[in-house]
Amino acid sequence: MAVRVSVVVACLDAEATLGVQLEALARQTFRGPFEVLICDNGSRDGSRELACSYVDRLPGLRVLDASDRRGPGHARNVGARAAQAPLVVFCDADDEVADDWLATMVAALHRNPFVAGRFGTTRLNGAWVRRTRPLDQQGGLQHSPFGPDLPHAGAGNLGIRRELFLQVGGFDAVVGCLEDTDLCWRVQLTGVTLTYCPEAVVHVRLRRSLRAMWWQGRSYGAAAALLEHRYAVLSPRPSPVEPGRPGASSPALKLFRLVAARRSPGALAWTLAWHVGHRAYVPDAADRLPQDARGTLRAG
Numbered sequence: 592m593a594v595r596v597s598v599v600v601a602c603l604d605a606e607a608t609l610g611v612q613l614e615a616l617a618r619q620t621f622r623g624p625f626e627v628l629i630c631d632n633g634s635r636d637g638s639r640e641l642a643c644s645y646v647d648r649l650p651g652l653r654v655l656d657a658s659d660r661r662g663p664g665h666a667r668n669v670g671a672r673a674a675q676a677p678l679v680v681f682c683d684a685d686d687e688v689a690d691d692w693l694a695t696m697v698a699a700l701h702r703n704p705f706v707a708g709r710f711g712t713t714r715l716n717g718a719w720v721r722r723t724r725p726l727d728q729q730g731g732l733q734h735s736p737f738g739p740d741l742p743h744a745g746a747g748n749l750g751i752r753r754e755l756f757l758q759v760g761g762f763d764a765v766v767g768c769l770e771d772t773d774l775c776w777r778v779q780l781t782g783v784t785l786t787y788c789p790e791a792v793v794h795v796r797l798r799r800s801l802r803a804m805w806w807q808g809r810s811y812g813a814a815a816a817l818l819e820h821r822y823a824v825l826s827p828r829p830s831p832v833e834p835g836r837p838g839a840s841s842p843a844l845k846l847f848r849l850v851a852a853r854r855s856p857g858a859l860a861w862t863l864a865w866h867v868g869h870r871a872y873v874p875d876a877a878d879r880l881p882q883d884a885r886g887t888l889r890a891g
Contacts, residue, residue: 594651595623596678596697597753599670601663601746602642603632605684608796609641615687617648621694626651626675629684630666633658638684664762664770667746671756680750682793687715689792696750699788704752705778707732707744708791715796723804723857726795732787735772738818739825742785743775748793755783765878766821768807769814776822801860808861812868820874 598616602609609629616627627649629642642654657669663683671679678700682688692708699706710728712721727733732742746762749771759777762770775785798804819826 592624594626594676596621596625596680596693596700597670597674597676598625598627598693599630599667599674599679599681600627600684601630601632601657601666601670601681602634602638602684603661603663603666604634604636604638606634606636606638606641608685609638611687612682612684613642613645613649615690616693617645618690619688619693620691621697623697624651625693626653628652628670628673629654630657630670631655632661632663632666660764662764662767662770663746664766665764668761668764671753671761674753677753678750679753679756681746681748683747685796686747687794687796689794692791692793695788695791699786699791700750700752703784703786704755705775705783706750706786706788706791707775708748708750708793709787709789710745710748711792711794712797714794719855720797720799720857722855723797724861726797730789732785733772735815735818737815737826738772738822739776739780741776741779742787743772744785744787746771746774747795748791750791751778766817767814768810769818772814773818773821780825798857801857804857804861805864808864809868812865812870813872814868815865816869816872817878820872821878 600612613627629639629652631639631642631654639654642652646652653673655669655673657666667681678697680693680696680700682692696706696708707728710726712726712729728744728748732744734742755778759774759781762774764770766773779785798807
């Protein structure tokens, strides 16, 4: 029987958390044939061996080598290209999908070509971790204070028809950690709507150490600056996010308010790191839209 949906999981040194996600995928209520593609981005721990141990419980499981270029966007592209199904859904190796997540995403993708589910924070994070940063996509799609004024969603709970994904060129690995925002915008600029499906829940695991929070915040800041540069011509308003200063609706300002309200060291580390990454960004020719995606843009 033909595979109906491919689940793509980017993986890098995820031995400590991957088992939780694989257990959740093994519990799915979806009864049609599906495959799970673990796209290993160069793990040096036991991630690959752990994944292979689930072959009996997940007969459609394959471990793919995506180590030739570092980054989750590249790893997901490897999985989507190797997918055997017309529908592709993405989740992360350190999160946990709800038991009906796959069934809900498949039903949504039969109605809409591009969908995003809801993020949950309480299942995998203690109260002190939840104070470190606000997590969007709990009550709707995400929005940025720059760019083409279109919603976006995290790749940890995203679904798309494979033909459409390949048509727009997949994730742009140049962008970094906001490659999902970039993908969402490029898809929508072709005229396809991103549909929010709150019934499809993924429980997110936030960073737990100050070091991890710092590096994530720095990566987000650099990626935000890159996207501001890339989409400046399509932005309906000047970007409120200036180097070294949070804008009126910027992620950095949200985090500064969080620090003031909850006095969280993690929120402070994330915020400072975001600004370090944002200020350090230097525009580069490689940051422009990929050649195969530029034709999809409509500046008007």
